[in-house]
Amino acid sequence: MGKARLGVQFGPLKLKNPILTMSGTFGFGQELGEYYDLSVLGGIIVKAVTAKPRIGNPPPRIAETAGGILNAIGIQNPGVDAAIAEELPPLQGLRKEGTLVIGSVSGHSFEDYNITTKKLSDSGLVDAIELNISCPNLKGGGLTFGTDPATVKKVVAGVRPLCDVPLIVKLSPNVTDIVEIARSAGAGGADMLSLINTLTGMAIDAVTRRPILGNVTGGLSGPAVKPVALRMVHEVSQAVDLPILGIGGVISGVDVVEYLLAGATAVGVGTANILDPLAAPRIVGELEEFLLREKIESVEELIGGLLLP
Amino acid sequence: MLRENAGKLQVASIVKNEPLAHDVYHITLSAPKLAADARPGQFVMVKVAPGLEPALRRPFSLHRFDGEAGQVEFIYQVVGRGTDILTNRVAGEEIELFGPLGNGFCLEKGSRIGLVGGGMGIAPLLAAAEEISRLGREVVTFLGAKTGDYLLTTKDFAALGPLYLTTDDGSAGDKALVTKPLLDYLENKKLDLILACGPTPMLRALSKLANEGGIPTQLSLEERMGCGTGVCLGCATAIRADTPEGYTYKRVCHDGPVFWARDVLFSVPDKITAKGGCDHGQG
Numbered sequence: 001m002g003k004a005r006l007g008v009q010f011g012p013l014k015l016k017n018p019i020l021t022m023s024g025t026f027g028f029g030q031e032l033g034e035y036y037d038l039s040v041l042g043g044i045i046v047k048a049v050t051a052k053p054r055i056g057n058p059p060p061r062i063a064e065t066a067g068g069i070l071n072a073i074g075i076q077n078p079g080v081d082a083a084i085a086e087e088l089p090p091l092q093g094l095r096k097e098g099t100l101v102i103g104s105v106s107g108h109s110f111e112d113y114n115i116t117t118k119k120l121s122d123s124g125l126v127d128a129i130e131l132n133i134s135c136p137n138l139k140g141g142g143l144t145f146g147t148d149p150a151t152v153k154k155v156v157a158g159v160r161p162l163c164d165v166p167l168i169v170k171l172s173p174n175v176t177d178i179v180e181i182a183r184s185a186g187a188g189g190a191d192m193l194s195l196i197n198t199l200t201g202m203a204i205d206a207v208t209r210r211p212i213l214g215n216v217t218g219g220l221s222g223p224a225v226k227p228v229a230l231r232m233v234h235e236v237s238q239a240v241d242l243p244i245l246g247i248g249g250v251i252s253g254v255d256v257v258e259y260l261l262a263g264a265t266a267v268g269v270g271t272a273n274i275l276d277p278l279a280a281p282r283i284v285g286e287l288e289e290f291l292l293r294e295k296i297e298s299v300e301e302l303i304g305g306l307l308l309p
Numbered sequence: 310m311l312r313e314n315a316g317k318l319q320v321a322s323i324v325k326n327e328p329l330a331h332d333v334y335h336i337t338l339s340a341p342k343l344a345a346d347a348r349p350g351q352f353v354m355v356k357v358a359p360g361l362e363p364a365l366r367r368p369f370s371l372h373r374f375d376g377e378a379g380q381v382e383f384i385y386q387v388v389g390r391g392t393d394i395l396t397n398r399v400a401g402e403e404i405e406l407f408g409p410l411g412n413g414f415c416l417e418k419g420s421r422i423g424l425v426g427g428g429m430g431i432a433p434l435l436a437a438a439e440e441i442s443r444l445g446r447e448v449v450t451f452l453g454a455k456t457g458d459y460l461l462t463t464k465d466f467a468a469l470g471p472l473y474l475t476t477d478d479g480s481a482g483d484k485a486l487v488t489k490p491l492l493d494y495l496e497n498k499k500l501d502l503i504l505a506c507g508p509t510p511m512l513r514a515l516s517k518l519a520n521e522g523g524i525p526t527q528l529s530l531e532e533r534m535g536c537g538t539g540v541c542l543g544c545a546t547a548i549r550a551d552t553p554e555g556y557t558y559k560r561v562c563h564d565g566p567v568f569w570a571r572d573v574l575f576s577v578p579d580k581i582t583a584k585g586g587c588d589h590g591q592g
Contacts, residue, residue: 024541024542025536025540025541026540027539027540031538031539031540031563032538032540033312034312034313034314035311035312035314035315035538036310036311036312036315037310037311037312040310053552055552055554055556055557055558056542056545056558057545058545058547058577059532059533059544059545059546059558060532060533061533061542061543061544061545062533062534062535062541062543062544063533064363064364064365066362067361067362067364068364069364069365069535071535071541071543073541073542073543073545076542076545076558212533222364223361223364251361273536273540274365274535274536274540274541274543275364275365275366275536276318277314277315277318277407277536277537277538278311278315278318281310281311
């Protein structure tokens with residue numbers, strides 16, 4: 001039996017395979033590192049950090065829905081300084097083994113994004129930074145970062161000169177036209193795009209007549225969102241010339257293939273890590289099996305290979 | 310490539326799965342590795358059926374485990390889709406378990422240990438009672454429930470030490486809250502340690518009582534759970550901490566489910582829990 005080539009070139013980054021674990025479903029790698037050797041992964045995107053520590057939302061923070069999960073964690077994190085001092089150093093061995101460590105930045109103001117991005121970039125502890133612009137509240141105003149094209153361009157352009165590593169901008173699906181947002185991120189200076197973040201939703205307890213989540217609304221993820229995400233990856237890849245990290249409901253190697261065909265270069269595993277601690281390495285194995293079974297020599301042959309009618 | 314914790318994912322076979330009272334079931338599984346590794350107060354995530362319906366595993370505290378027989382037991386109440394599906398699983402079928410998880414009760418100290426259980430919170434206390442007896446220490450148990458039918462497995466507790474029962478309707482034991490016989494007991498006798506599990510109002514009352522009385526008390530907490538490994542931060546509970554807010558959210562699955570009563574905050578100030586900022590999305 002031959003061996004399929006799993007490596008991909010994701011913008012300026014070389015990935016040993018296209019599978020990345022997603023921020024918010026993987027902590028800082030420590031917990032699931034006790035279940036398997038993380039060097040099997042193309043990379044990990046660690047928990048989003050903010051300029052100051054964030055305590056997170058009141059419970060309940062998670063609700064199960066058909067084919068998915070709603071969450072409203074609220075970016076609970078120790079803050080960028082503690083992440084640099086304590087959480088990222090233990091991951092540096094992974095980078096030597098060719099598994100990328102990617103930071104994730106969230107914020108509440110342009111200034112927050114700038115401070116956090118600069119600190120993470122200057123730390124030298126990450127191979128790239130993902131900018132999470134899906135937060136709904138801009139300090140002092142009703143604007144949102146991820147859903148207004150001009151704001152997207154402004155926040156990305158703000159961090160761009162402060163970021164010496166490749167910059168991935170994570171797009172919200174809660175918009176009328178994701179292509180417009182993708183173009184704005186590109187115009188601001190994004191090197192790559194990741195999509196989609198969670199879809200805003202809610203769950204209600206019919207007996208108590210209350211929302212299940214302490215935060216009332218939350219973000220939907222899991223297999224339920226995959227068709228939406230695939231469509232958005234397809235649309236953006238047709239319109240924007242930036243490499244895409246496709247995210248949404250990936251639970252198998254075949255799901256990864258579908259995202260590659262839709263135009264993604266790398267593929268995220270998120271909710272699957274919550275459903276099964278061994279999901280990510282299993283998915284890497286299933287991707288390789290698919291390639292061997294279909295006699296595909298390199299995973300790169302699949303990227304954007306969708307046959308349209 | 311796999312590391313030690315991967316062994317916590319294991320396939321068990323159902324030995325029996327029977328109703329205990331109304332909507333409460335008692336399931337026994339053959340799971341030798343789990344039975345050998347478990348400690349009282351730990352929990353297991355059960356995949357009630359293969360596939361995605363439902364997608365998440367359900368957390369159940371260990372009611373009892375027997376390393377020699379290679380068996381574990383859980384008591385569960387039908388509260389939704391997952392537990393409803395579980396009632397249809399029959400002896401001989403295989404089921405995926407993930408555990409043991411969590412810290413469990415700390416039994417290092419205490420020559421006379423009190424157990425306080427309310428409703429379904431009675432379930433994990435039997436494993437603790439059996440362990441305390443094995444260690445040659447005294448166990449005194451206080452159990453409360455809505456009605457007598459929900460005073461679960463009382464015979465097993467009675468075999469191990471003094472047992473005090475209460476119900477809300479007086480259909481069994483005293484018509485009182487479970488803290489009543491505990492308070493009566495403490496008028497004349499001493500407990501070195503209290504272990505408790507039950508509904509929040511019970512735990513809150515018990516915490517107050519234990520903190521005022523200076524009795525070290527451990528609470529086994531429950532919260533809606535996602536991963537069981539600590540990565541999703543879903544099962545948060547407010548724990549006193551040296552932060553600007555005065556508390557931090559700890560993970561019931563990974564940092565608990567057992568916490569010292571003196572550290573648990575049952576409510577946090579409104580100004581802190583008020584919404585603001587990044588309230589959804591990849592969090």
